[in-house]
Amino acid sequence: MTTTRVSHVDLVDQTAAQVRAAIRNGDYDGHTAGLAAGKLQCNLAILPERFALDFLRFCQRNPKPCPIVAVGDSGDPMLPTLGHDIDIRTDVPRYSVFRNGQLSDEVTDISREWSDDLVTVALGCSFTFENALLRNGVPVRxxxxxxxxxxxxxxxxxxxxxxxxxxxxxxxxxxxxxxxxxxxxxxxxxxxxxxxxxxxxxxxxxxxxxxxxxxxxxxxxxxxxxxxxxxxxGVTPQNVLLQAALPICITHAPGHMLIADVAEGAETTILPNH
Amino acid sequence: MTTTRVSHVDLVDQTAAQVRAAIRNGDYDGHTAGLAAGKLQCNLAILPERFALDFLRFCQRNPKPCPIVAVGDSGDPMLPTLGHDIDIRTDVPRYSVFRNGQLSDEVTDISREWSDDLVTVALGCSFTFENALLRNGVPVRxxxxxxxxxxxxxxxxxxxxxxxxxxxxxxxxxxxxxxxxxxxxxxxxxxxxxxxxxxxxxxxxxxxxxxxxxxxxxxxxxxxxxxxxxxxxGVTPQNVLLQAALPICITHAPGHMLIADVAEGAETTILPNH
Missing domain, CATH: 3.30.2040.10 (PSTPO5379-like domain)
Incomplete structure (x- = not known):
């Protein structure tokens, strides 16, 4: 079942902000590969604050599978360092909601699941280096x-x-x-x-x-x-979170990433003058 | 006043582990510039656990002044991802202890200050890129x-x-x-x-x-x-910590860094097979 009113091909030439707007408005809930070319796309892990310190330590110690690109304030759904007006409750096409280590729901909006207790961690994704391989003539099967x-x-x-x-x-x-x-x-x-x-x-x-x-x-x-x-x-952290069986944990659905305004080739993942 | 029994020149050809042993034994408490060539040296921020999540968020959002290279477990003085048998209580030549935003002590050992509540954050330092500039023929005044x-x-x-x-x-x-x-x-x-x-x-x-x-x-x-x-x-985070006036916060004394076993040119700051 899909609520999509615009198709992937309609969005290919749109900016990151335009694609996020289509997602937020419920006009698109498909995968994000190839959209907003040149912009960073992110894996997502949203978890209760009391687990966030250990999860950040875990990511820091495993930087290759879990490269941290943004961490939200507790209870704040906005991610200003990644892009203008990014609301993590609505701006990702599809989310997986896990409860006690089991997939509970796949949804296109997590406003109902959001609470003052949640912390968003955004992690880098392989689209970035795959695009660089292609640009440099290395084929990706x-x-x-x-x-x-x-x-x-x-x-x-x-x-x-x-x-x-x-x-x-x-x-x-x-x-x-x-x-x-x-x-x-x-x-x-x-x-x-x-x-x-x-x-x-x-x-x-x-x-x-x-x-x-x-x-x-x-x-x-x-x-x-x-x-x-x-x-x-990037499935590593999802797998680890699943095994940890937190009371609640929300990730993007596979392939349905957060699209940032940050350029994928930028030195840091912090948007200048955000 | 110094308790140094070996001099900087005695240590120049020693390994990182040997330099740390001299520091731990109280034989050396001087600056670390030029020691253990090729190994990562680190700025240090030790703070109570309840401030650690916000401090990590702060560092993540300001990666150029505050590049996180290791985060210890709460109450655990060891930093196994940075090097073998690194005990943060004894292996740095000199520490600055701040209480309520004021420099309280400069000491060569923080075993007495250590508690189950403290978290160590190690941050990268400019020695690494200065060494690279020099190796590539760029003078550093x-x-x-x-x-x-x-x-x-x-x-x-x-x-x-x-x-x-x-x-x-x-x-x-x-x-x-x-x-x-x-x-x-x-x-x-x-x-x-x-x-x-x-x-x-x-x-x-x-x-x-x-x-x-x-x-x-x-x-x-x-x-x-x-x-x-x-x-x-790297003085940025020290300055920010000082302004935050935490009840306790411990940093390295300027120039008196933690020397890791990680190579300064390594892709990540996580020691392989630690």
Whole structure:
């Protein structure tokens, strides 16, 4: 079921503010890939204040899967450092609401769930470095083939903080061998978007038994002469939050991100003169 | 008064762990510039847990003056992500203890001040990008002349969080005009150490009336053909903490930093396999 009145193609040439307005007005609730080109898109984790300090510690200790790009004031739905008039209750196309570690609802507005006790944490997302790879001539298989990126549970232990911990989730992109160094160098320039790869080659070295069976997303073909390259994935914090089974926790629905006014190539994720 | 039994020159070729051991044992309490070359050095802010969430929000919103490189667990003096066996109570040469916004003590050990309620926040420091400038042939005047870097209160407003806010403190380094772009590009590579300059040229544009009268540190000569270049300064958070007048707050004494095992050029400040 969808309430969408404008389509993805209608929004492709719109600014970040225009896309957010369409989302806020209930005119669009689809995915955000390819929208507001050049602007930072963000993963979202909204949680009660009493867990926020430990969650920020957890993210700080695991900066590759969990790059913090904004933290809201307790109870305040606005995120002025990311963009003008961003209201986190209405400006994301779809949200997943978790209660006690179980998906409770998928909604297009969290005004009813919002409370004075909630803190918003926005985290960087892989769209940023994927766009940079494409701009620099490094092909990205799942985008070429219209699929979702394959994601896998690895056995790379995260650094714990309080109740938050577990293993890292990684994405895999097959890269032609002669472009691997370039892909590494380009993605390293985006620490706010998972940075350089965390491994490449044999999946067994990071505890993945079968690349044709991703835990999330779609399997993609690895052609002769290509190397599977693994990056830290933004599903990691969602997975960790789910395992922590907080009384309430709200995330974006997969692929339905917050679009910021901050440029994805900016030195920091703080909007100048906001 | 000093309890130093070994001198700075004795420690120059020692590892970070060896320098920290000399400090912990009470054999050294001097400044750390030039020690453990290639390792990250850190500014320090230790504060009660109830202020930690707002302080982390403040640092996240002001990443250039306040780049977070580690956050300890509440009451835990160890910082395992920065280095092996780092005990923040003993491993920094000198500490400033502030009570209610006033300098109360300067000590070489904070075991007596430590409590289950305290949280350590380590922040990046300008030594990292200064070393990179020098390695790349960009001269740094205050180092050439054996002075402390000149620091100034600017009128650049910080983004507030809770009780934390104010204006940014900046450092100034005169750079030959033909090397300014290079200095900018090199320092931008170190987001964990203040990153690219925040301004250059006329000091009036950022509210500084007289470069010959720094608010902290020493004035340095600006030679013909040189441009004054301004970077965000790690004194900013100290100044902000002081103004917030917390019941207790502990920082490193100026120049007397925490030396980490993390390499200053590492992609993240999280020690692998710690």
């Amino acid at each position: 799942h985008l070429e083939t219209g699929k979702n990126v394959p994601m896998y549970r690895s056995d790379i232990a995260l650094v714990s903080a309080g109740m938050f911990g577990g293993d890292m989730v990684v994405t895999m992109r097959p890269i032609p061998e002669h472009l691997v160094d370039q892909a590494k160098e380009i993605s390293r320039r985006y620490p706010q978007a998972h940075g350089a790869p965390i491994a490449m080659g044999d999946p067994a070295q990071i505890g993945i038994s079968d690349l044709t069976k991703p835990d999330w997303g779609d399997a993609v073909e690895i052609k002769p002469g290509e190397v599977p390259v693994y990056w830290a994935c | 205050h180092l050439e002349t054996g002075k402390n870097v000149p620091m100034y209160r600017s009128d650049i407003a910080l983004v507030s969080a809770g009780m934390f806010g104010g204006d940014m403190v900046v450092t100034m380094r005169p750079i030959p005009e033909h090397l300014v772009d290079q200095a900018k590009e090199i320092s931008r590579r170190y987001p964990q150490a203040h990153g690219a300059p925040i301004a250059m040229g006329d000091p009036a544009q950022i509210g500084i009336s007289d470069l010959t009268k720094p608010d902290w540190g020493d004035a340095v000569e600006i030679k013909p053909g040189e441009v004054p270049v301004y970077w965000a300064c």
